Structures are given as structure tokens and as C-alpha cells.
Amino acid sequence: MSDFDLSQASLRELNQALHKLTAESNDLMWRVLNPQGRHAIAAGVDAPVSIEIEGNVGYYCAGMNQQATIVVNGNAGVGVAENMMSGLVHVKGDASQSAGATAHGGLLRIDGNASARCGISMKGVDIVVGGSVGHMSAFMAQAGNLVVLGDAGEALGDSLYEARLFVRGTVKSLGADCTEKPMRDEHKSQLADLLARAGLDGEVDPGEFRRYGSARTLYHFHVDNLDAY
Amino acid sequence: MCGIVGLFLKNDALQANLGRLIVPMLATMSDRGPDSAGIAVYAPPKPGSLRLTLHGQADPLDAVALREAMARALGASVAVEARSTHAVVTLPEGSLEAARAWLARERPDLALVGYGRRMMLFKEVGLPQQVADRFGLAGMSGTHAIGHTRMATESAVTTDGAHPFSTGADQCLVHNGSLSNHNALRRELRRQGLQFHTENDTEVAAGYLTWRMSQGLNLGQALRAALSDLDGFYTFVVGTETGFGVLRDPIACKPAVMAETDDYVAFGSEYRVLVSLPGIEKARVWEPEPATVYFWEREGDRVQERAA
Numbered sequence: 001m002s003d004f005d006l007s008q009a010s011l012r013e014l015n016q017a018l019h020k021l022t023a024e025s026n027d028l029m030w031r032v033l034n035p036q037g038r039h040a041i042a043a044g045v046d047a048p049v050s051i052e053i054e055g056n057v058g059y060y061c062a063g064m065n066q067q068a069t070i071v072v073n074g075n076a077g078v079g080v081a082e083n084m085m086s087g088l089v090h091v092k093g094d095a096s097q098s099a100g101a102t103a104h105g106g107l108l109r110i111d112g113n114a115s116a117r118c119g120i121s122m123k124g125v126d127i128v129v130g131g132s133v134g135h136m137s138a139f140m141a142q143a144g145n146l147v148v149l150g151d152a153g154e155a156l157g158d159s160l161y162e163a164r165l166f167v168r169g170t171v172k173s174l175g176a177d178c179t180e181k182p183m184r185d186e187h188k189s190q191l192a193d194l195l196a197r198a199g200l201d202g203e204v205d206p207g208e209f210r211r212y213g214s215a216r217t218l219y220h221f222h223v224d225n226l227d228a229y
Numbered sequence: 230m231c232g233i234v235g236l237f238l239k240n241d242a243l244q245a246n247l248g249r250l251i252v253p254m255l256a257t258m259s260d261r262g263p264d265s266a267g268i269a270v271y272a273p274p275k276p277g278s279l280r281l282t283l284h285g286q287a288d289p290l291d292a293v294a295l296r297e298a299m300a301r302a303l304g305a306s307v308a309v310e311a312r313s314t315h316a317v318v319t320l321p322e323g324s325l326e327a328a329r330a331w332l333a334r335e336r337p338d339l340a341l342v343g344y345g346r347r348m349m350l351f352k353e354v355g356l357p358q359q360v361a362d363r364f365g366l367a368g369m370s371g372t373h374a375i376g377h378t379r380m381a382t383e384s385a386v387t388t389d390g391a392h393p394f395s396t397g398a399d400q401c402l403v404h405n406g407s408l409s410n411h412n413a414l415r416r417e418l419r420r421q422g423l424q425f426h427t428e429n430d431t432e433v434a435a436g437y438l439t440w441r442m443s444q445g446l447n448l449g450q451a452l453r454a455a456l457s458d459l460d461g462f463y464t465f466v467v468g469t470e471t472g473f474g475v476l477r478d479p480i481a482c483k484p485a486v487m488a489e490t491d492d493y494v495a496f497g498s499e500y501r502v503l504v505s506l507p508g509i510e511k512a513r514v515w516e517p518e519p520a521t522v523y524f525w526e527r528e529g530d531r532v533q534e535r536a537a
Contacts, residue, residue: 037500056500056514075514077500078484096484096516115516116481134481135519 002027007034011041021047037077042070045087062089065106081108084125097134100127103144109198116153119146122163128198138165139175147194149204157212161219165212166191168204177218183211231392231405232258232357232378233485235466235496236506237473237525239532243492243507244273248369253505254497255366255376256358261498262378265391266360267352269401269468272371274346279325281318282350283332283339284388288363290316295336302331313363314388315342317349340389340426345399347372347470352391372527375468377403384429394432396423397439399470404431405483405498406462414458434459438467448472449524449535456520466496471527481519488512494525494532 004014014032021028025047032053035041042051043063053061056074065084072080075093084103091099094112101117103125110118113131117139124143132150139155141163151169158175164187165178174180191206234254238244247270255266272280283290292311299318300307308319316339320328325344332339343350351364357378361367377392384390393401408414411430414437419425423436437458441451448469455465455476464483467474475496477485488495488503490512497503500514517523524535 036504037502055510058499058501075500077486093514094516096486097481116519135479 001029001031003031003033005033006036006038006041011038015040015043018042018045018047018049018051021045021049023048025049035074039077042068045070056093065089075112076110080110081106081125084108094131099129100125103127105144107197113150119144119163122146126194126197128194128200130200132169135172136175138163138178141165145190145194147191147198147209149200157214159218160212160214162214164190166194166209167212168209171210171212174212177215178212179215181211181213183207183209187211230261230380230382232261232498232502233403233405233464233466233496234258234376234498234502235374235403235468235473235475235494237373237494237527237532238492239494240492241530244372245370247371247374248367250506251374251376252358252361252367254495254502255361255378257502257505258376258378258498259357262380263356264381264386265352265354265379265388266357266377267350267379267391267393267403268361268364268366268374268376269343269348269350269393269395270366270369270371270374271347271399271468271470272349272369275319277322278319279322279344279346280349281320281325281328281344282342282348283316283318284342284352285314285316285336285339288314290314290339292316298335299328299331302335303327312351312365314353315351315364322346343393343395343401345395345470348395348399348401348468350393350395350401352377352393353388354386354391373468373473375401375403375466375473382407384427389427390429392431393468394429394435396432396435397442399468400435400439400442401468402431402435402438403466404434405464406478408434408459408461408463410460430461434463434465442469447524447535448474448526449522452476452522452524456522464498473525475517475523477517477519477521479520485517486514487517487523488514 028049030051035055037058039058045068046066048067051070058077060079062070063082069088072091076091076095079098081089082101084106086106091110095114097116099114100108102121104123108127111130116134118133118137120139122141126145128147135153138157142161148167152171154172155175157178188206289311292309296309310317392403395401408430411433438451
């Protein structure tokens, strides 16, 4: 276990040390102390390393993550795990806007609430939010799953492509071309798998969720729109 | 991009440290606004007196000459404290209009940037830490303070364009964002008798709240009304003699983080701003919701969160 104290050494030194890690490195357990809301903590890591951050982080924490397991024992600022490719990012507190933006893979778990634009343009990541998400969440979401145990704000899934959205609470409003879809057994079992991967096995009943997805009227060519071209 | 900081004290024991607490917050926001900075500080009132903050070109302003000339003209006792390019003039409450008329006639080189029973307002071009140093902000005490660091987008980098803007007694407003209907609203407010000194969008927002409060609304109600009348991007932090309010537009692109303990309510554009505050590790930290009015009021020696 390596402790790295950001009140003693610079953020650049931390990120450079993390970028040098490979699967063969000796020390694959890291703890980051005194993050104090700094931006881009543990961004760009590409190794099967475990990183615990003890406190609140600023923007783009764990951005572009590959392989690493990154736990934030606090709140996260804008764009946590943005463009993540693989691995696990777990925020124990709340996340600000654009959590998991454009992320291609891996799992982002947020225990608290995520604010606006959670999962905006997500491209394959799985996002599990214990609380609620703000407005415009899953805007233009292309692939992956967004699971919300609480409520969703206005315009959920606006201009949605093929991402799947599961919400347990209320949805303030659906965005353009987002529609509720039947929750069949196959979806319940997919959701149960997701919850299990997020460590929430048995804590909530997949049957309590409703499923939302694209009505597929916006992104397919429609002959009535010919005049627009 | 701009940075906002705010601190509203609940624990009177911290009042002597207000300046020392808020200056590091302001300096941290240099990254979001390096071209000018400003701060409104609310100090306990002096009974029967008003404070006028004046801004001039000389550094420091000639406090002795100003005090003697104003005292003679107003026939009242006047105190003047020069802080770099600004001066805080303390005079009897009844002398406000006479003082304004005298300033307009005799000292057009001095701009009245704010006045009130408690509020003093300092703003200048330069890096936030340098601005704080030249005004000696760290040594100031008071009940609440609101500061701003500016990265200009809509108008020139001048002292007049720096925030906070004050358009009424003890009222100030800082803004991160840009308004899209400020020209129409400025015309409307001018028809209602308000005066504007710049073409700045933020001054219109401040004037709008002043106008609403002059109609009898409290700060929270005025902010609620702003949601329907102001169009654009904004995170506002607003101070009144005894109040502290926060409002974000419904889209909420402009960042905001708040913290509350038994000792204070604090605002920062980013969490980094708040890390130097005492007890922040145990504070309730949250992101204010879009289109939601947050509003605290000091009543006697108690501070209460109020519903708008």
C-alpha cells in the first residue's frame, strides 16, 4: 500500500507515478490523501491498480480510466470518470454534472446523487446511481446502461440512441424521442446482473424499476424529413 | 468563466476572522478569473451612520482632504478611511442625498460604488490576491462577504466592469454567466426610475433585484421572480444587509458548491474554494439545485435558512 499525500507532493507527481504503473508493478494498492478538490486526480490511469481517494475531488477525477479501480471517499466534481474505457469508479458521496460523460466501458457507481447530464453521450459504460440524477441525464446516450435507484430530472434520455435506462423512482419528464418500454424478464435479469456488479445484489428488487429507451424516430432517416436535406 | 466566493457567518466569534477566511477563497479562484476581482464586506453597523464606498484614480485617495471638504460641505462629522484606490466614508444617515449631490458636483472623479449601513465594496483590475492585498481585505471583520474573480467575456476589463455590482443600499450581486435579455430589461427598469452606470448585463440583474425588493419583496421572493424575468446563464450570489442568497438558472451550466456548518454558510464556484474553511471536513457539502432559491437571513444574532 502506497500513501500519496497531495498536501506534500504535487498532483502532477501523483498522476505521473500512476501513469507509470503496469500489471507487473510491485505496488498496486494506492491511497491518495488530502485531495482538497483538485482537478484531474488519477486521470489517465491504465493499469489494474486500486486507488482510494480520501476526500472530495474536483473536475474529471478518474477521467479516461482503463483497468483501475478508483474509489472516492467523498464527493466528485464535474465529469467524474469521463471517457472511462474500463475498470470501476466508485464515488461514495455525490457527483456533480456530466458524470461518466462519453464513457465507453467499465462501471461507474455513485452512492449519492448525480446532478445534471449524468451519462451524457455515454458510449457503453454502465452507470449505477444510488440516489437521483439531474436534468438532461443520458442526453444523446449511445450505448451502455444507466441505472437510477432514485428519481430522474427533466428531459431524461433526450435524443437517445441505444443506451438502456432503468429508473426506480419518478421521472420528471422524458426528453425528445425517449419513451418508456416494457420491463420483460430478460431486462429484469440484465438489471439484476448490473446491480450485482455494482455490489447491490439483493438490496433492491429489479421489478421496482421502469425501463426507458429510444423511440428510434430521430436518428433514423424518415422520408417526411427529405425537405430538410 | 468567472469565480464566485461567499461566506455568511452564523457564529459571531468568527466575525473578526472574516477577511482572513475569505481572502484565500478569492485567491484560489484566480484560475477562473485572473483579470479583476472584487468583494463586498458587511461589517457591523455604526448606529445612525452610513458607509459610502468611493472609487477614484489616486492610490491612495487623499483621505484627509476628502474628509475636511465633505465635513465642511455637509456640516456634519465625517470619517474617511482610504484603502488604495477606494475610500470608505462614514457619515450621518440623513446626509446621504447631500453627500451624493456634493460628490457629483465637486468630485466627479470619484465613483460611488456602493453604500449602506453595513456594506463596503472594493474592486479593481488585477490578480485576485493582488487586489486583496492592496485593499487589506485579510484584516477586515464582519458578518458576511461576497467576492468575485472575473474573466471578462461581454465587456471591457475595467474597474467598472468588475463585480460585485451594487444598485441599492447594502445590496450586492455577483454573477457567473451571461444574460441574453439585459438590454430590454435595462430599458424597462430605466422606465421604472432605476439608473444604470454601465452596459454590463450583471448590473441589470442587480438592478432588477433592487427594483423587486423596493416593491416589498424579500430577497428570496425577488430571486424567485428573477427566474421568470431573467433569461440567460447565471449563478448569482446576492448579499443584503442581513441576507445571503444563491440562485442558478434552470440549465445550471455555471458551477456552484455550497457548504454549511453550525458556524457558517459558504459558497464557491468549485469545492477547492472551500477547503481552507474551519471544519470543512465535517460540513454538509452540496451542489445547489437548478432554478432553486437558497436564502439565509440573520435575525438579531441568529441565522436561519428561509423559504422563498
